Amino acid sequence: MARRLLIGVVGAGQASEKGARLAEKVGRRLAEAGAVLVCGGLGGVMEAACRGAVRAGGETIGLLPGPDPAAANDHVTLALPTGLGHARNVLIAQVSAALIAVDGEYGTLSEIAIGLKLGRPVVAIGSRWQVPGIRPVETAEEAVELALRLAEKRP
Amino acid sequence: MARRLLIGVVGAGQASEKGARLAEKVGRRLAEAGAVLVCGGLGGVMEAACRGAVRAGGETIGLLPGPDPAAANDHVTLALPTGLGHARNVLIAQVSAALIAVDGEYGTLSEIAIGLKLGRPVVAIGSRWQVPGIRPVETAEEAVELALRLAEKRP
Amino acid sequence: MARRLLIGVVGAGQASEKGARLAEKVGRRLAEAGAVLVCGGLGGVMEAACRGAVRAGGETIGLLPGPDPAAANDHVTLALPTGLGHARNVLIAQVSAALIAVDGEYGTLSEIAIGLKLGRPVVAIGSRWQVPGIRPVETAEEAVELALRLAEKRP
């Protein structure tokens, strides 16, 4: 059995320069660790993370809200146009063994909340959201290391 | 055209005594105002709100996570077993013209976040979640009055 | 407990004159029997059925594919803009105690198939789809009578 580990990266569709840099590093580290990156498939944090993963030879799943695969950013290797609208946020939390949040607005908060509800480890870098249960870290390296460690401990 | 106004009431499946009392009043006021109550259809805040609405002659929609209508509380008049799991949280925000949050845990936070993302007015009583954009109020009467007023202003 | 019986009416968004007449009668009969009509909320068969139900004083639930309640036909009293796209077809089958199909194209076929998969009684008038398990009838009266009878026998 060659089951791959799926780690979600959530964050805003418009990233700050710092956020994009962090997200790209997160993506790269995930790919180097052999994990598959799951995200919403659009721009900002999602795009930066996918770019990092793909440049390190990884696969990236983009769970798009709309029905058109062409809406995915150029670094999504597996574009899944769900057509489910915002319900795809729940899907991201549901299919990921752990979540890493980078920056993020209301959409990201919904993913964090569903992730915590589902018992997923949620690691955050630079998050404005203070939600009990989130694990705040400072660097991309810490984020990936912690997410992988907690994901593997899950039953 | 006899389109009914749909107002969502979100909150935990286990309510404190005070939360249940507030939720029941919210439900009653919504029914008295002619609005249809939308909720997750289960216990706690959802059940108390439905009880209040039904006792005042109102209709209550329960968007259940599972596939079985029998899981709805006894005061749901329109039981919709979505089978969508936690994605039904998004559905509640999506179909409601405004949301009223009473207490609430992670699931409620996800509904608040999606509601704000979608531009829905979100009124909260006794919420532990400090999210910019939420409108905090003290009483059930204020909550319903504000939710109805904001819902009607929407385009 | 005042749980209402939900019966789904499925059919094409563009109805033949005969199809619309049949659908309107189905809607009226459902309302007269006290059932709540569930449909996709758009035009054609859905609109005709809702018109029949509303004129007889009934409630009509429209599970819309998009996020905008204004897309519902004028005879939907409870407009639920799911934002789920075609996944709302599954929702219609899932929440209905029985389905009545009038005419219908591929979308209707998907609802029939999911209905049968879920063990829902599926009654059809004028359906072009020959699927084992469907109950074909000739008139709106028969359709509603059979759907109600089979729905009530369900556990």
Add this chain to the structure above:
Amino acid sequence: MARRLLIGVVGAGQASEKGARLAEKVGRRLAEAGAVLVCGGLGGVMEAACRGAVRAGGETIGLLPGPDPAAANDHVTLALPTGLGHARNVLIAQVSAALIAVDGEYGTLSEIAIGLKLGRPVVAIGSRWQVPGIRPVETAEEAVELALRLAEKRP
């Protein structure tokens, strides 16, 4: 941009010996062509197709109805536990550039119908469902060749 082509394979959770043999060949051919196999992730046709794909070095996406990745068959490399119940059938059609149906019951019929509704090419081997628009073929080789050719012609 290294976007992968996603092809859905749909069929019953319990396969005949012949169906399983066909599905395994379909999976192998898809992997040999560099396509990623999308399916419901469970047994029968889904499992046989995944086995064929994985043995040829391919990736396989399993869109599971439930919330548990462990429900996936052993040959799913990317297990996505959607938690969406039967709505995951719509997801399979939505994310696939073309569908190949092998045998199949009501669930498969729903996927075929949604696929046709969405304008996806639907190729069928040994299908009991006579739906206008389906492309019947005799062999796994023909099925994959036709699905890939039609998928690539899509805008």
